[in-house]
Amino acid sequence: MLAFKGAAVKEEVCAADERSVEVGKEEQLKNTKTEMDEVREENDRLKTILAHIIKEYQHLQKQYFDVVQQEQSKRPLETTNPSDVEEPDELVSLSLGTSSTGQKKEDVISTKKEREEDGKGLTLGLGCRFEGTRKRSPDEHESNLCSDSSSEEANEEEPGEPRPPTEILMMSLGTGDDEVPQQLPVKKARVTVRARCDAPTMIDGCQWRKYGQKIAKGNPCPRAYYRCTVAAGCPVRKQVQRCAEDMSILITTYQGTHNHPLPISATAMASTAAASMHMSGSSASEQGMGEAIGSLSSSSAAITSLSGLNFGLLGSTLSARQQSSYLPIPSPSPASSYSTITLDLTAPPSSTSQLSQLGRFPWYSSTRFNFPSSESTVPASWSNGYFSHESRAYHDRPSQDSFCQSILQKAIDTTAAPNLNQHPLADTIAKAITSDPNFQSAVAAAVTSYVGDHRSRNGREGVTHGPAED
DNA sequence: CGCTTTTGACCTGCGC
DNA sequence: GCGCAGGTCAAAAGCG
Numbered sequence: 001m002l003a004f005k006g007a008a009v010k011e012e013v014c015a016a017d018e019r020s021v022e023v024g025k026e027e028q029l030k031n032t033k034t035e036m037d038e039v040r041e042e043n044d045r046l047k048t049i050l051a052h053i054i055k056e057y058q059h060l061q062k063q064y065f066d067v068v069q070q071e072q073s074k075r076p077l078e079t080t081n082p083s084d085v086e087e088p089d090e091l092v093s094l095s096l097g098t099s100s101t102g103q104k105k106e107d108v109i110s111t112k113k114e115r116e117e118d119g120k121g122l123t124l125g126l127g128c129r130f131e132g133t134r135k136r137s138p139d140e141h142e143s144n145l146c147s148d149s150s151s152e153e154a155n156e157e158e159p160g161e162p163r164p165p166t167e168i169l170m171m172s173l174g175t176g177d178d179e180v181p182q183q184l185p186v187k188k189a190r191v192t193v194r195a196r197c198d199a200p201t202m203i204d205g206c207q208w209r210k211y212g213q214k215i216a217k218g219n220p221c222p223r224a225y226y227r228c229t230v231a232a233g234c235p236v237r238k239q240v241q242r243c244a245e246d247m248s249i250l251i252t253t254y255q256g257t258h259n260h261p262l263p264i265s266a267t268a269m270a271s272t273a274a275a276s277m278h279m280s281g282s283s284a285s286e287q288g289m290g291e292a293i294g295s296l297s298s299s300s301a302a303i304t305s306l307s308g309l310n311f312g313l314l315g316s317t318l319s320a321r322q323q324s325s326y327l328p329i330p331s332p333s334p335a336s337s338y339s340t341i342t343l344d345l346t347a348p349p350s351s352t353s354q355l356s357q358l359g360r361f362p363w364y365s366s367t368r369f370n371f372p373s374s375e376s377t378v379p380a381s382w383s384n385g386y387f388s389h390e391s392r393a394y395h396d397r398p399s400q401d402s403f404c405q406s407i408l409q410k411a412i413d414t415t416a417a418p419n420l421n422q423h424p425l426a427d428t429i430a431k432a433i434t435s436d437p438n439f440q441s442a443v444a445a446a447v448t449s450y451v452g453d454h455r456s457r458n459g460r461e462g463v464t465h466g467p468a469e470d
Numbered sequence: 471c472g473c474t475t476t477t478g479a480c481c482t483g484c485g486c
Numbered sequence: 487g488c489g490c491a492g493g494t495c496a497a498a499a500g501c502g
Contacts, residue, residue, distance in 0.1 A: 210475055212494060225493070229474095239493090 190255045194243070195345040197250040201240045205262065206230050208238065219244040231260030253340075 195202065201224070208226035216223045221242040228236040236256040243249035 209473090211496095213476070214492070214494095217491060223492090237493095 190253055190340045191343060192251060192253045192340055193343040193345060194249055194251050195343075196248050198248070199250075200224075201226070202250060202252055206236075206258075216241065221247070228256075228258065230258070234259050 193202070201208070207229045209229045210224055211227050212225035213222050214225070219241060221244060223239055223241040226238045226240065228234040228238075234256075236254065236258050238255065239251075239253040241251045243251055
């Protein structure tokens with residue numbers, strides 16, 4: 001009996017436990033529902049705020065366009081007559097993160113492009129672009145590579161006709177040494193990068209061979225001359241010199257066009273840099289490299305982290321003080337046939353410029369900065385696409401590749417989820433990215449290749465940039 | 471041994 | 487024409 005009673009008590013206890021567990025679950029469920037409701041409300045609030053911000057942004061954009069149009073109507077000849085395109089000083093602004101004062105016609109042009117992209121819905125990102133880009137047959141691609149400049153220009157004139165980054169780079173392959181004589185009358189493109197770097201030279205994925213060193217006037221630090229040895233006969237050269245005023249700043253000047261595929265690190269940066277140039281206003285959009293930049297469309301617009309860079313042609317966006325400060329050494333062959341683009345990666349991106357850039361580009365996103373760190377992988381669309389061969393060719397550079405891939409992954413993530421929030425995070429990441437010497441030099445190398453290519457293709461009709469005038 | 475770096479000489483363009 | 491400065495060449499030296 002006692003045993004039976006004990007068993008009955010046990011059953012009651014178990015039943016009570018079950019009831020208490022059920023009650024606990026119900027409470028938990030209730031709590032979860034409550035939390036969900038709160039989150040939902042928060043989400044609604046955020047949506048409302050976002051809608052308000054977008055509305056304000058559109059309003060401001062409209063006002064800006066109105067002003068731009070008024071300016072444009074005031075100076076109709078400047079934009080309609082190609083012969084008048086070259087300004088007296090032939091200075092072109094390619095500022096990234098620097099806001100140029102005064103509304104120039106370059107801004108008008110860039111604004112046009114912005115509007116074109118706005119009209120496209122701004123859904124074109126790295127990831128979708130590579131897969132969605134009009135596929136060319138190998139023959140088509142080859143013919144494009146071998147086609148004369150006129151046909152290429154025709155292609156470029158198509159507004160919004162995107163080119164995959166590697167295609168842009170491959171275009172430079174068509175401008176080998178055989179075209180060098182054609183380039184002679186044309187001003188050569190140079191890209192100068194100022195970056196803080198402790199190493200003797202920046203690692204940019206390319207192989208360089210030092211062929212000379214010289215003490216330049218006005219700078220006690222010797223200037224080193226390097227030649228690209230990735231491919232035989234590659235005409236690309238770079239000069240490396242430390243800043244006289246700040247020895248921690250390495251001034252690297254790239255010159256020429258690679259006649260070989262760039263390493264993936266530089267290749268990827270080409271797209272980002274080009275896109276950034278484009279986004280920055282690509283002031284020379286119609287004449288000069290901006291034309292090619294425009295063809296990039298927003299292929300990698302997500303790398304707006306670059307917006308913090310001071311990316312301008314010498315003398316165009318820099319004040320007199322800045323010029324003396326940014327260019328403590330005499331510009332190489334100032335009177336020769338060079339145009340110079342300066343990438344100043346030493347100055348931290350200003351938050352204001354960041355925000356202004358964000359405001360200008362509504363597809364800017366920094367919401368999903370999912371840096372995959374070491375296990376980052378190139379998206380399938382990439383490995384199947386234009387980058388595959390280069391990945392193999394440069395498999396021995398894992399650190400650079402992973403770094404590059406991280407940025408690329410971020411680019412895809414950010415383009416995939418357009419948003420307007422979290423500017424501080426973008427600022428932080430922008431600083432992190434732009435402070436990386438690998439990135440800096442890769443951008444420079446890529447831009448050099450890119451600009452040089454465009455120049456060689458444009459030939460005589462190409463606009464000239466920078467202070468180096470004939 | 472082959473490749474890279476060093477370094478003095480040479481070339482070239484520009485200003486006076 | 488001369489001098490200067492930047493840029494390049496090429497032989498010698500260094501390095502793995």
